[in-house]
Amino acid sequence: MTTERKDRTDDAPGFGDLDALFAEARGTPPAPSGDLLARIEAEGLARQPRATPVVARPAAAAPETGRGLFSGLAQAIAGIGGWPALGGLTAALVIGFGLGVSPPDSVESFATELLDGGTSAVLGDALWTFDSTLVEG
Amino acid sequence: MPFDALDQAPDEVLLRLYAEGAPQAARLLTQRITPLVYRLAFRLLGDRAEAEDIAQEAMLRLWQAAPGWRAGEAKVTTWAYAVARNLCTDRLRRRRTRGGVGLDEAPEPADPAPGAEARLTETARQDALQAALGQLPERQREAVVLRHLEGLANPEIAEIMDISTEAVESLTARGKRNLAALLAGRRAELGYDDDH
DSSP states (O other), rough: OOOOOOTTTTSSTTTHHHHHHHHHHHSSOOOOHHHHHHHHHHHHHOOOOOGGGGGGGHHHHHGGSHHHHHHHHHHHHTTTSSSSHHHHHHHHHHHHHHHHHHHHHHHHHHHHHHHHTTTTHHHEEEEEEEHHHHHHH | OOOOHHSSOHHHHHHHHHOOOOTHHHHHHHHHHHHHHHHHHHHOOOOOOHHHHHHHHHHHHEEEHHHGOOOOOSOOHHHHHHHHHHHHHHHHHHHHHHOOOOOOOOOOOOOOSTTTOOOOOOOHHHHHHHHHHHHHHHHHHHHHHHISSSOOHHHHHHHHHHHHHHHHHOOOOOOOHHHHHHTTTTHHTTTTTTTT
């Protein structure tokens, strides 16, 4: 209960007795029986949502994370996003390696032009196209 | 969280913990909220058995509301008072439609045995207060009980009763005036001096 504050009737004549009566009532409030409290608690427990088992899983997996090289590997895999992320990374590595060993023609001609000094011509064409787009809309 | 720490936790935190499956939260919420709704129901209905029904129903609604409770939306106690008050309103309406004797129409308790000097005990004084409360119009009774017996501030009462703070002030003032008039003729019985 919060502290009672005065309102506009508190100082009116004849209310002094009433305030004493209220104070007495607040001091001896009607209280629920122990039986009622027990019934309500039991009902609350019976209707309570069950705790989710999320907490139990890391505890079961915990012993495997404590062993040398495998422990570090598992942590590294977990750090990059787990096994799905590791799969993606492996695929990217394989494709990159394949492109390096046997590049397609278009990649090879672009690389040759870049290395032979044809860069300015390529960039010049690109900038002209961009400029035309700006002017012509 | 250890039990002692939970004991200090705000109601809203306990409700979230309840929804997450912490059994201690059910116990603590029962201990904290049940007395409030029981007291209010008893003051409004004047009947212990009915107050128990209301308290049980209000707490059932709290358990059901817990999983969807939105943080910061309302104080748990304000919400519980409002639920209990609405349940009491329904109960009083049913009494009226059944043609039973509602508290509003209940006769005053019989005068004590002859011998005006005999003063009522504290229990009897409280019975007299309860009987006088029962004679107030319903909304005045609610406002007076929430303000003067539960000790709530007017803005919280306004939220519980879904009215303005000014309306709460007006209801409380009229209720208190009516109570004083109802009890005026019984000051000697109640153990108060006449020269007050």
